[in-house]
Amino acid sequence: MSQPLTKSSTIPPKRSVSKSSFSLWLSWPLVPALVMFIVFFVIPLVMMLGISFASRDTYGRIAWLWTLSNYERVFDPLYWTLYMRSAVLSVLTTGCCLVLGFPLAYAIARAPAHFQRVLLVLVMIPFWTSFLVRTYAWIFILRTEGLFNTILIKWGILTQPLEILYTNSAVLLGLVYGYLPFMVLPLYVVIERISPVLEEAAYDLYAGKWMMFRRIILPLAKPGIIGGCLLVFVPSLGAFITPYLLGGGKTMMLGTLIQHEFLVIRDWPFGSALSFILMAIVLVVLAGLVKRTSGIAPVA
Amino acid sequence: MKTPPLFYGLSVSGLIFLYAPILLLIIFSFNAARFSPIWEGWTLHWYGQLVTDRALWAATQNSLLVGVSSTLIALGFGVGAAFVLERERYTGTRVVDGIVMLPLVIPEIMMGVALLLFFVLTDMPLGLLTITIGHGIFSLPLVIVIVRARLQKLDPQLIEAAHDLGANPWQAFRLVTFPLLWPAIISAALMAFTVSLDDFVITFFITGPGATTLPLYVFSMIRTGISPAIHALSTLLVVTSMILISLSFVLQRK
The missing domain is CATH 1.10.3720.10 (MetI-like)
Structure with missing residues (x-):
């Protein structure tokens, strides 16, 4: 120990006091990320808001004449069927995901501990694979000469192929398929926390299975149910690939209409107005989510 | 505490629902038939077509x-x-x-x-x-x-x-x-x-x-x-x- 311990003696004895004054200075690594974020996320959204109040000149280019006409057009009865279809399909998707997802989440939460993680990963993996490819798989299965019709006709169950592709049912199926993992995850988080002892207590007090479910599981799982429903509802409402590929031109939804306005008709002001209405709905829904489920950690 | 078998049944069907379309796609990528989704034997032809x-x-x-x-x-x-x-x-x-x-x-x-x-x-x-x-x-x-x-x-x-x-x-x-x-x-x-x-x-x-x-x-x-x-x-x-x-x-x- 011949060397003097100069370095350790330079460390301030009361780190907690010096920390707050360091805080702002130490935050510099946040700056590049924040700048990137403001430039390529916040500013584009602000631009979109601006353009939604602009008009188009005779060549279809953006003319900076402020108008509310784009928002008036949003409420044109012409689009009501489309809005209704978007809303109904999103609500139905949410309902189907809940009915399918709850038993799955419950079974995972009550599985032996080492299985739980494997099962959760199994539920999550499809979500991280190409949504386009998974939607294409349904085209292969559902189309008139597809797997489903071919097999059922071969087995003599059908004489005529069923026209499922390019209908609302096909879009619903595709949406439920795509967003089911979003429902399972938050449900698993809440159900896993419900002690099985509570269930036993309910049975000891002569509750039937249904009674136990209704009085114990359902109330305790409520934040997860709300969270899961909103996590499915939001992307369903803005879905693009599914209605585009499985719905075709006949069953357009909000997402396909926005794409149509931007890339086909090139009416950017109206497209922006539509996008902003969608954004507003999403933000309201998400604010509700944050408020009502503040106990649940978000899972990526 | 026993989990009702119905729940296991539903959760297994949930997993099948998530994986079946992908698995079918994978299987039929090796199918020799060009147009119909009827099995006509194994082939790597379609992968070969991708390579070129x-x-x-x-x-x-x-x-x-x-x-x-x-x-x-x-x-x-x-x-x-x-x-x-x-x-x-x-x-x-x-x-x-x-x-x-x-x-x-x-x-x-x-x-x-x-x-x-x-x-x-x-x-x-x-x-x-x-x-x-x-x-x-x-x-x-x-x-x-x-x-x-x-x-x-x-x-x-x-x-x-x-x-x-x-x-x-x-x-x-x-x-x-x-x-x-x-x-x-x-x-x-x-x-x-x-x-x-x-x-x-x-x-x-x-x-x-x-x-x-x-x-x-x-x-x-x-x-x-x-x-x-x-x-x-x-x-x-x-x-x-x-x-x-x-x-x-x-x-x-x-």
Whole structure:
């Protein structure tokens, strides 16, 4: 120990006091990320808001004449069927995901501990694979000469192929398929926390299975149910690939209409107005989510 | 406490529902029949057809380029940000925290159209660069979430111990924090790369002439008509994603 311990003696004895004054200075690594974020996320959204109040000149280019006409057009009865279809399909998707997802989440939460993680990963993996490819798989299965019709006709169950592709049912199926993992995850988080002892207590007090479910599981799982429903509802409402590929031109939804306005008709002001209405709905829904489920950690 | 068998039945059907379409696609990518979905024996013909497809190679190259660069951008910007957001808890960082997560929750199409408007109005030519930027923006929150999750699990006493043993902040980071953090960083990188490789919606809006990525290529194939070659390419894409994402999950657990 011949060397003097100069370095350790330079460390301030009361780190907690010096920390707050360091805080702002130490935050510099946040700056590049924040700048990137403001430039390529916040500013584009602000631009979109601006353009939604602009008009188009005779060549279809953006003319900076402020108008509310784009928002008036949003409420044109012409689009009501489309809005209704978007809303109904999103609500139905949410309902189907809940009915399918709850038993799955419950079974995972009550599985032996080492299985739980494997099962959760199994539920999550499809979500991280190409949504386009998974939607294409349904085209292969559902189309008139597809797997489903071919097999059922071969087995003599059908004489005529069923026209499922390019209908609302096909879009619903595709949406439920795509967003089911979003429902399972938050449900698993809440159900896993419900002690099985509570269930036993309910049975000891002569509750039937249904009674136990209704009085114990359902109330305790409520934040997860709300969270899961909103996590499915939001992307369903803005879905693009599914209605585009499985719905075709006949069953357009909000997402396909926005794409149509931007890339086909090139009416950017109206497209922006539509996008902003969608954004507003999403933000309201998400604010509700944050408020009502503040106990649940978000899972990526 | 016994779980009702009905629940197991339903959960198994849930998993079958999630995997069956993918598995069917994989199986039929080896089917010899050209038009009908009736099994006519095994073949690798459709994979062979992919190998000789020049345009597909170009798309693969584009996808790899965009995937690697956007991942590096997200890592470069995200890891430091994760540190700050985890350590410093004043109002400013809390607000930033919420806003930075937005790309994960708003519908993808919103980001697609907003970026399209931005790039066109700022006269940036649409192409691989704009796609890379777009992918970087939605990979950034992924990196932040994963790295933060690991930072939360780190024992702060380890760093204090390093300081007590005479390490300066840089040494403490290099010798203590970083070795404990790298699995999370690799995991985040794999996830960001996978998401970039698979992204269709945002890419679809901000692509330009010649900048075809693999999902855009699959899309153009789907529009020209159903063929077993699409099954083969889809299989390759899905299997690649599954491998990458499984690795990422394993590393997150480490």
